[in-house]
Every structure is written in structure tokens, then in C-alpha cells.
Amino acid sequence: MNFDDTPQEAEFRTTARAWIAANAPKQYEEELRKSSLGRTVLKNANILDVAKAWQKKKADAGWACLHWPKEYGGRGSSPIERVIWQQEEGPFGQLSRMFIIGHGMCGPTMMAFAREEHKRTYLPPLASGEKVWCQLFSEPAGGSDVAGLRTRAEKDGDDWVINGQKIWTSGAHYSDYGILLTRTDPTVPKHKGLTMFFLDMKSPGVEVRPIKQASGASDFNEVYFTNVRIPDHQRLGEVGDGWNVSLTTLMNERSAIGAAVSTGFPELFEYCSSLMLDDGPAIEDRAVRSKLANWAVKASGLKYTSMRAISALSKGERPGPENSIGKLVAGSMIQDVATYALDLQGAAGVVSGENAELAGRFQAMLLRAPGTRVEGGTDEIMRNIIAERVLGLPGDIRVDKDVPFNKIPTKGRN
Amino acid sequence: MNFDFSDDQKQLRDQARKFLAEKCSPKAVRVVLDGMAPYDKELWKGLAEMGFLGVAIPEEFGGAGAGHLELCVIAEEMGRANAPVPFSSTVYLAAEALLIAGSDAQKKKWLPTIASGEAIGTLALFEGKGNPSPKNVKLTAANGVLNGVKKPVADGAIADFAVVAARTGSSGRDSDISLFLVDLKGGGAEVKSLTNLDPTRGQAEITFKDCRAEPLGAAGEGWSILTQVLDRAAVLCAFEQVGGADRALEMGRDYALDRIAFGRQIGSFQAVKHMLADMYVSATLARSNSYYGAWALSTNAAELPEAAAAARISATQAFQHCAKNNIQVHGGMGFTWEFDCHMYYRRANAMALGLGSLSYWEDQLIERMRKKNAA
Numbered sequence: 053m054n055f056d057d058t059p060q061e062a063e064f065r066t067t068a069r070a071w072i073a074a075n076a077p078k079q080y081e082e083e084l085r086k087s088s089l090g091r092t093v094l095k096n097a098n099i100l101d102v103a104k105a106w107q108k109k110k111a112d113a114g115w116a117c118l119h120w121p122k123e124y125g126g127r128g129s130s131p132i133e134r135v136i137w138q139q140e141e142g143p144f145g146q147l148s149r150m151f152i153i154g155h156g157m158c159g160p161t162m163m164a165f166a167r168e169e170h171k172r173t174y175l176p177p178l179a180s181g182e183k184v185w186c187q188l189f190s191e192p193a194g195g196s197d198v199a200g201l202r203t204r205a206e207k208d209g210d211d212w213v214i215n216g217q218k219i220w221t222s223g224a225h226y227s228d229y230g231i232l233l234t235r236t237d238p239t240v241p242k243h244k245g246l247t248m249f250f251l252d253m254k255s256p257g258v259e260v261r262p263i264k265q266a267s268g269a270s271d272f273n274e275v276y277f278t279n280v281r282i283p284d285h286q287r288l289g290e291v292g293d294g295w296n297v298s299l300t301t302l303m304n305e306r307s308a309i310g311a312a313v314s315t316g317f318p319e320l321f322e323y324c325s326s327l328m329l330d331d332g333p334a335i336e337d338r339a340v341r342s343k344l345a346n347w348a349v350k351a352s353g354l355k356y357t358s359m360r361a362i363s364a365l366s367k368g369e370r371p372g373p374e375n376s377i378g379k380l381v382a383g384s385m386i387q388d389v390a391t392y393a394l395d396l397q398g399a400a401g402v403v404s405g406e407n408a409e410l411a412g413r414f415q416a417m418l419l420r421a422p423g424t425r426v427e428g429g430t431d432e433i434m435r436n437i438i439a440e441r442v443l444g445l446p447g448d449i450r451v452d453k454d455v456p457f458n459k460i461p462t463k464g465r466n
Numbered sequence: 467m468n469f470d471f472s473d474d475q476k477q478l479r480d481q482a483r484k485f486l487a488e489k490c491s492p493k494a495v496r497v498v499l500d501g502m503a504p505y506d507k508e509l510w511k512g513l514a515e516m517g518f519l520g521v522a523i524p525e526e527f528g529g530a531g532a533g534h535l536e537l538c539v540i541a542e543e544m545g546r547a548n549a550p551v552p553f554s555s556t557v558y559l560a561a562e563a564l565l566i567a568g569s570d571a572q573k574k575k576w577l578p579t580i581a582s583g584e585a586i587g588t589l590a591l592f593e594g595k596g597n598p599s600p601k602n603v604k605l606t607a608a609n610g611v612l613n614g615v616k617k618p619v620a621d622g623a624i625a626d627f628a629v630v631a632a633r634t635g636s637s638g639r640d641s642d643i644s645l646f647l648v649d650l651k652g653g654g655a656e657v658k659s660l661t662n663l664d665p666t667r668g669q670a671e672i673t674f675k676d677c678r679a680e681p682l683g684a685a686g687e688g689w690s691i692l693t694q695v696l697d698r699a700a701v702l703c704a705f706e707q708v709g710g711a712d713r714a715l716e717m718g719r720d721y722a723l724d725r726i727a728f729g730r731q732i733g734s735f736q737a738v739k740h741m742l743a744d745m746y747v748s749a750t751l752a753r754s755n756s757y758y759g760a761w762a763l764s765t766n767a768a769e770l771p772e773a774a775a776a777a778r779i780s781a782t783q784a785f786q787h788c789a790k791n792n793i794q795v796h797g798g799m800g801f802t803w804e805f806d807c808h809m810y811y812r813r814a815n816a817m818a819l820g821l822g823s824l825s826y827w828e829d830q831l832i833e834r835m836r837k838k839n840a841a
Contacts (some may be wrong), residue, residue, distance in 0.1 A: 053535060053761045054468055061467075325839065335836055338829060345828035348835065349780040353751030356469070356758045363469040374754070377747045432736070438746055439739035443719050446734040 055359070057136075061366065064133050068140045071113060076144045077106055084143040088413060089314050089386055090267060090420025093146060100226060103147040107181025117155055117179040124163065124171055125179025131365045153222055154178050154185030158231050161301045162250065165288035174229065174250075186227035186253070188218040188275060189298065193462070195220075196433050198233070199242045199295060200452075200460075203277060205234035205249070212236075212249065212287070214257075214280040220427070224260045224273040227253050231301065232282075233294050238458040245457055246294030251282045267419040313382040314424075316389035316417055317351040320344070323393060323410065334396060343392055350385055354378055373442040379424075380434040387421035390414045469757060471539060478532075479539035485516055486547035492806045498550035498666045499809060504624050504659075505668070510551045510583050519557060520581025523565070528578030534698075534764045538705045538756075545709030545785075548809050550666035552586045552621035554706065554820070558699040559620075560587025563629045563645065566698075567683030567691045572647060576627060588625040590616035590648075590672055591692065597826035598696060600643050600689050605674060607632035607646055611654070612674040620820060622670025623659040625650055629695075630679065631688055643688035646679035654678055664816035666809065696821055697774035701759035704781035707817055708756050711749045711781070714788035714810045718742055718795040725797075738795060745788045752777075752784035772838060775831035782818045782827075789814035 057065055080094060080102060087093035094102060110116045111125060118134045120126025129137075138145055148155070159178055162171060177183040194201035203216025214234060224230070230253050237245035253260070257280035262270040289297040324344060327334040334340045358378070361371035393414035394401030400408075404415035425431050439445040452460045471479070489512050497503050513519050522537040523529025530536075537557070544553050561580050564573055564587075579585035593616055596602040605614025612632055619628065628648050635642035648655060654677030662669040683691045719742055722733030732738050759777030762770040789810040793800035800807040818824060 053471060053757070053764060055761070057467065321835070325836065335832065338825075341832040342825060342828045345775075345779055345831045346783075348831060349755055349776045349783075350751060352758065352776050353755045353780055356754035357750060359467065359469040360754060360757065363467050366467050367470075374750050377750055380743075381747060381751070432740070435740040435743035436736070438743040439733075442746060443715075443739075443742055445719065445722060445739050445742065446731050448736065449730070449734060 058366065061132060061136060065136050065140060068115070068137050071115065072140055072144070075109055075113070076141075077102060077147075081143055084146045087143075087146055088319055088417060089316065089424065090269075090416035090418075091413060099147070100150065103150050104181045106144065106147045107151060111176075111180030116181070117159065120159065120163070120175070120179060124159075125176035132362065135362050135365060150184060150223055150226070151181055153187050154183075154227075157187050157301045158185040158229070158250070161231055161248070161288060161297065164300050165248070165297055166250070167285060170250075170286070178229075183228040184223060184226055186221050186224045186230040187301065188221055188224075188230045188232040189301075190220040191217060192219050196430055198298065199246065201233060201235060201246070203232075203234050204238075205236050205247055205282070207236075207284075208281075210284050211281045212247075212284065214249075214251075214277040214282060216277050218275040218277075219263070219272075221260075221273045221275050222271060224253065224275050225262060229253055230275075231288065233298050235457065236291055236294075239456050240292075241454055242452060242457045242460065243295045244292055246298070247291050248288040248294040248297040249282050250286050250288060251280070255280050255282070257281075266422060267416075269420070313354060313378045314386060315347070315351045315354065315382045316386040316393075316414075317347050319413065319417075320347065320389045320393055323414075324396070327396060329396070340396070347385060347389060350381055354381055373438075376434070376438055376442065379428065380431055380438070383421075383425040383431060386417060386424060390418035390421055394418060469761070471535060475535055475539050478536055479543060482516075482518065482540045482543040483546065485512070486543050486549065490547040490549050492548075492809070495548050495550050495666055495809060501665065505552055505621070506550045509549065513551065513553070514581065514583025517581075519553075519583055520577070522557075523561060523577050523581050527573050528581040530581075534702075535760055537702060538760045538763075541702045541705035542709035545706030545813075546713045548666060548710065548713075548813055552588070552624060552667070554667075554699070554703060555588035555621040555625065556580055556586050558702040559589035559695060560627070560629055562698045563589065563682065563691065563695045566694055567645065567687070568647075572680075572682065576647075579626075585626045586621060586624055587627050587629070588619055588621050589695070590619045590622065590628045590630040592616065592618060597822040598692070600640050601638075603631050603633050603643055605630065605632050607634050607644060607679065610678060610680075611676045612646060612648065612679045613676060615671060615673050617671035618660055618662065618669040619672050621668055622672050623657050623668050628655075628672070629682055630674070631692060632679075634685055634688075640689035641686035643692070644685045645682040645688040645691055647682045648674070648677060648679045652678060662816065664812040666813065667816065693771075697771055698763055699821055700774040700778035700827070701756065701763045701770075703817060703821060704752070704756040704759055704777035707781035707785040707814070708749065708753050710810055710813055710817075711745075711752060711784040711788040714785070714792040714807075714814075715742065715745045715749055717807065717810075718745065718788070718792040721796050732795075741791050741795065745791050748784040748787045752781040755780040772831065772834045775827050775834060778821065778827045779824060779831060782824055785810075785814040786818055 083094055093099055114127050117126040118129035118137050122128045178185055189198055191201045205212045205214050232249045232251055234247055235245050236247040257278040259276040261274045263272045263274055264270055324334040324340055357374050361375045364371040397409050404412045408415055440447055489509050498506055517530045518540050520529030521532045522534050525531035564576055593604055628650055630646045630648050632644055632646055633642055634644040654675055656673040658671045660669045660671055722738050723731055725732045756777045759773045762773035793807045796807055799805050
């Protein structure tokens with residue numbers, strides 16, 4: 053048992069480290085290091101521009117989308133090299149956030165289902181960050197139950213005509229392309245009548261409206277489709293096979309091994325280390341220590357769970373299901389951590405923004421946290437996944453399973 | 467990076483699991499649970515024959531000379547099987563104290579008898595209520611004899627020898643404490659069994675009256691040695707707890723698959739599924755923290771104090787959580803003596819206290835993290 057690199061891994065790490073040291077946008081390092089959930093990261097620059105510039109620089113030198121094949125803009129690296137890169141990129145990895153959906157979900161889906169000429173056309177600029185992609189799955193009537201979506205696609209000559217509405221689309225307002233899950237046949241059970249496409253977000257009839265979140269910020273959008281035309285050659289997978297195509301996308305979302313999840317613990321520990329309470333330093337208070345210790349072991353437990361998965365990658369094995377716990381643990385933890393940090397401030401905890409303690413870091417975290425327990429699979433869906441796929445418990449009874457989609461009730465009560 | 471046990475170590479784990487499945491069935495555990503025997507002597511003999519008791523004891527002292535990682539995988543299986551033997555007292559506490567502080571003569575005398583299963587050892591630290599602290603040690607040592615009362619002492623009633631923490635000064639510093647080695651069969655130590663939460667592992671009160679004892683380690687070094695022993699034992703116990711947590715989770719999962727209510731498997735209800743998913747989460751966090759503890763223990767890393775405390779807290783929580791909810795999944799049957807659920811519930815809650823309670827380790831963890839950050 054050790055934490056050492058193999059000779060090949062060490063060599064790769066050295067090369068990556070040297071390139072990053074010579075090329076990363078160092079002027080933003082401090083701000084990126086101090087960013088935490090719910091807080092805008094750069095004061096004097098547009099983060100979108102900085103992120104795109106960094107991504108392009110990486111792509112030009114062959115450091116973008118490391119695990120993708122070279123012909124699609126990647127490096128053809130092994131999974132462990134990708135993890136090493138993430139470790140070395142450190143705070144600059146924050147700049148990849150706007151590309152996560154495109155690189156993590158849209159790209160792999162295109163690779164699996166798009167025509168070869170489309171792959172060669174669309175994937176390299178996606179890898180280099182010149183084009184940004186979004187994922188159009190969730191709808192007002194299809195959140196956790198994605199297959200309940202209602203956006204229609206109807207064949208008209210060589211085109212499909214799209215009408216409907218998507219919601220919770222991250223980054224739609226700055227995206228160039230998107231992958232879109234639609235209903236092509238409402239007369240068959242819900243999972244069987246879906247079809248996947250990709251489209252140009254500048255197509256006529258696409259309207260993007262930002263959602264004002266409970267936190268006050270706007271990271272997500274509603275996207276409306278009114279008679280939007282998509283050529284049939286932009287279909288991904290067979291007609292009616294959209295559900296299986298979407299599983300490829302979602303599986304990629306959940307296999308991001310080694311990506312650090314935000315728990316809020318380092319921020320809280322640092323805060324408590326300097327905070328004075330009425331009776332003395334917070335860090336010396338038994339009650340504070342008890343709280344900190346309970347979160348400390350969750351944070352370290354997640355860290356070493358991730359290390360176990362990385363070790364499996366290093367040996368060329370497939371990591372086990374352990375890594376599925378990350379989002380579930382971190383989501384509710386960061387909410388509790390933020391709540392407690394404000395509790396320690398007493399009545400002053402109510403003040404947010406620049407005038408608050410630590411410029412409102414924990415207040416911003418508190419307000420953003422509910423979203424982390426919902427996005428990318430709610431806590432409840434994550435527990436279902438663990439129960440069913442890891443523990444082998446039965447799936448939920450699906451009363452709409454064999455019912456034609458257009459016969460499923462749409463109202464809870466009258 | 468290879469943050470995992472080696473193939474050989476995993477093979478050893480499988481071997482231990484197979485051995486214990488055969489020799490340590492719930493039926494065998496119940497012989498001790500029901501008070502028909504103080505511990506499972508046949509199993510103890512078997513563990514010695516397999517080389518498990520001396521796996522981390524160097525060959526020159528009669529052990530297998532393998533190491534602590536090997537001991538960790540065996541500990542996990544001991545916990546999974548809820549083994550009713552004085553393994554933790556003898557192997558994690560007494561043997562480790564000897565390995566850290568024993569003289570060559572002391573090691574030669576006791577370690578081979580531990581490895582061979584002839585001698586049972588324990589640590590006599592606590593004196594009634596309270597967590598590990600020099601100020602809670604009142605038993606005195608003077609002129610080569612001990613006077614005072616220790617309780618609870620794990621496996622005290624069946625132990626042949628004990629490592630005893632004694633007061634040898636009154637300066638108010640850690641250096642007031644020294645360790646002694648006592649042959650409990652040599653006279654001067656009166657042993658009384660205590661009823662306890664987990665009858666599969668005994669607890670005792672030992673009264674020392676002018677009991678002859680020899681120093682273990684240098685005078686005044688007792689607390690420092692003890693801290694190291696407790697850290698090592700915390701990691702090893704964490705593996706037992708991880709094994710127990712996994713077993714409790716499995717029992718709950720299996721019952722949820724077999725039991726039908728309202729016309730369905732109860733494991734198809736989200737209330738039950740989510741409870742089991744949360745148990746899996748706790749068990750996984752505990753396993754990962756324990757692996758880190760194992761790494762620190764096996765490499766004698768500077769991180770051991772922090773890693774041991776984290777493993778201790780995480781594994782204690784996970785075992786308690788899984789054992790408690792296993793009963794809940796079983797419903798009324800889980801609350802019968804006949805079902806095995808309560809054996810794990812008892813073990814989980816007894817283990818949560820044995821090396822000092824959670825609140826003690828929480829405090830230790832943050833103190834250690836703070837020291838590291840300040841350094």
C-alpha cells in the first residue's frame with residue numbers, strides 16, 4: 053500500500069507539471085484557489101474569456117480532453133493520466149467548469165452515436181473550448197423522471213421539427229451547440245418513444261431565458277423550442293432509442309473519477325482556526341470540535357474513497373461503485389457546514405455580501421447549497437442508484453411502465 | 467498509486483474469512499453469548515495454528531513477521547465474524563505495547579506465548595468513568611508493587627498478563643504515568659467479572675493489592691507509549707468495525723430481499739432502500755478512512771495520530787449506524803434474542819467505548835489536525 057506513482061505516471065506528472073507551470077494564467081491562481089460554492093471567482097476579468105483562453109492554450113499543446121482520441125482533439129491518454137492531470141492542474145481546473153457538460157457528457161455521446169464526419173467536425177472545437185455545448189434533457193414535467201419529458205420532435209421531410217420546453221440547462225446562454233432528448237412517439241410507453249439529436253443553439257426558434265435561482269444568481273436557463281428544424285443527419289442513435297443514448301450520457305456524468313467534490317470543510321476548518329468566540333478560540337471549544345470532527349471524517353473518507361478508485365485505474369482495473377457516494381455525501385454536508393458557520397457568527401451571520409464575515413463566503417454557500425442536492429441527480433435518486441446498482445435491491449415499482457405515454461395522468465389532483 | 471491491499475493480503479483476507487466462516491458460526495458465538503464459556507477456546511487455538519495471532523509479531527519472537535497490513539485484513543474478518551475471543555486485547559493492545567516498549571527479555575517471554583495462543587494479554591487503563599487521560603490514573607506504583615483498582619478491563623477475567631498504567635508521580639504532567647507488566651496469575655491481583663453490553667467479550671474489575679509488577683518501558687514514559695498503543699489499536703479496531711458494519715449491512719440487505727410485506731419485497735420500498743443506501747455510505751467512508759489508517763500504521767508515518775483518530779471515529783460511527791439500522795430493517799424479529807442482529811448491535815456499542823469514547827477521539831482528531839496545521 054502506497055501513494056507513489058509508477059515510473060510512467062511519475063514521468064507524465066513531471067511533464068504535465070512543467071507545462072502548467074510555464075503556461076497557466078498565474079494572475080488568477082489566488083482567486084481561483086479561494087473560490088467556493090456560490091461565489092463568483094474573478095473580480096477583474098470575465099471568467100468565460102479566461103476559461104476559453106486557457107482551454108485553447110491547452111488544446112494547442114495537446115492537453116485538452118486528455119482521454120479522448122487524438123483525431124477528435126484529445127491526447128489518447130489513459131484514465132490515470134487524466135486524473136494526474138487534474139491533480140496537477142489544481143485551482144486552474146476551476147476554469148474547466150463551463151466545459152464539464154460538453155466534455156463530460158455531450159462529447160462522449162457524440163463519440164458513441166454521431167456520424168464520423170460530424171465527429172471530426174464538431175469534436176475538436178468542443179475539446180479546445182472554441183465551441184461550448186449544453187445538454188437539453190430536463191423539463192418542467194421530467195426532472196428525476198427524465199423519461200417523462202414532453203418536447204415533441206415530428207418528422208417533416210428530411211428534417212425534424214421541435215416544439216417544447218427544457219429547463220435547468222446549464223450554460224445554455226453561452227452555448228453554441230446542445231444535445232437534445234425529445235419525444236418522437238407519444239403512443240408507446242415513455243422510455244420507448246424518445247429520440248436524441250444535436251443542434252445548433254443559434255437555430256431559428258430557439259429561445260434561451262435565464263432562470264433566477266433561489267440564490268439570486270442565474271447559472272441555469274429555460275430553453276424554448278418553437279418550430280425549430282433539425283436535419284435528420286443530426287440524429288444520435290435510432291428513432292425511439294433515445295433513452296439508451298441518454299444512458300451513455302448519464303453514465304459519463306457519473307464516472308468523473310478523481311474530480312474533487314466540494315464539501316466546505318477546508319473553509320470551515322480554516323475559519324474556526326482563527327475565529328474567537330465569547331469564551332475563547334472556536335477551535336478549542338469542545339462542541340465546535342465535535343462538529344468539526346464529524347465533518348472531517350466525511351471529507352477524508354471521500355478523499356480516500358477517491359484514492360481507492362484512482363488506484364484501481366492505475367492498475368488498469370475498473371473502479372468499483374464506491375465513488376457513487378461523493379455527490380450524495382458532499383451535497384448535504386456543504387449545506388450543513390454553511391449553516392453551522394453562520395451559527396458560529398451569531399446574529400451577525402444574517403448579513404450577507406461584502407459587508408459580512410469573510411465577505412459573505414458562507415452566506416453564499418448556504419444559499420447555493422440546496423441546488424447541489426438536486427442537480428445531476430437528487431439525493432433521493434442517488435440513494436436509489438446505490439440501493440439498486442450497488443446493493444442489488446429491487447427497482448421501484450413503475451406504474452407507468454407499460455402505459456402509452458399519452459395515457460399517463462398529468463395532474464396530481466384536480 | 468496503489469492505495470489498496472496487495473493480492474497476497476487479499477488472499478490472506480479470503481483465507482481468514484473462510485476459516486472463520488467454518489470455525490466461528492453464529493452458533494459458536496452464541497455459546498459465549500449465552501454464558502456457557504468465557505471465550506471460544508477452540509477458535510483461539512485454531513487462530514494460533516493459522517498463524518493469525520502472531521501475524522504482526524517478528525519471527526525472532528515466535529510470530530509470522532508479516533506486518534500490520536496483514537493484521538488489518540485479519541482484523542476485518544474477526545469483526546465480520548463477531549469472533550468471541552480476546553483478540554483485540556491480546557494482539558492490538560498487549561502485543562503492541564510489548565513491541566513498542568518491551569525489553570528484549572519481556573518480548574522473549576510474552577510474545578511467543580501470544581503467537582502460540584498460550585497467553586492472553588490485556589491493557590488495564592481505565593478506573594471507572596472517564597476517557598484516557600493521565601489524571602484519571604489513580605492506581606499507584608511504588609517499590610515494585612501496584613495498588614489500586616482497574617475497571618473495566620477487557621478480557622481481564624481470562625487474561626494471563628496485563629499491561630497496567632500506574633501513577634508514579636504527582637507533578638500534573640504526562641510524565642507522572644508509567645507502564646507496568648503484571649503476571650495476573652502470580653498473586654496480588656484479584657479479578658472479578660463484570661456483566662457488560664457485549665457478553666461475547668468479557669469485561670472485568672481487577673484489584674491490585676501490593677501486586678508485584680515489572681516496569682514496561684522507561685519510568686515516566688507511560689503516557690507517551692500508551693498514546694502510541696491506543697493509536698495503533700484504533701486503526702486495528704477500525705478494521706474490526708468495518709468488518710462488522712459490512713456484515714450488518716449484508717444482513718439487512720438480505721432480509722430486505724427475502725421479507726415480503728404489503729405484497730412486495732420490503733427492499734422495494736424507498737424508506738428501506740434509502741436506509742440501506744445510507745448504511746453503505748457510512749461503511750464506505752469508514753473503509754476508506756481505515757485504509758488510510760492502515761497505510762499510516764504500516765509505514766509508521768507521521769500522519770498516524772491523525773489517521774488513527776479519523777479511522778476510529780468513522781468506523782465507530784459506521785458500525786453503530788449499520789448495526790442499529792440492521793435491526794430496524796428486520797423489524798420485530800430484529801429485536802429477538804434468536805436473530806443475530808443484536809450481537810452486532812452489542813459489539814458495535816461496546817467497541818465504541820473500548821479505547822475511549824467518540825467524544826474523546828473527536829477532541830483528539832481536531833487537536834491533532836490543529837497541531838499539524840500550526841507546524
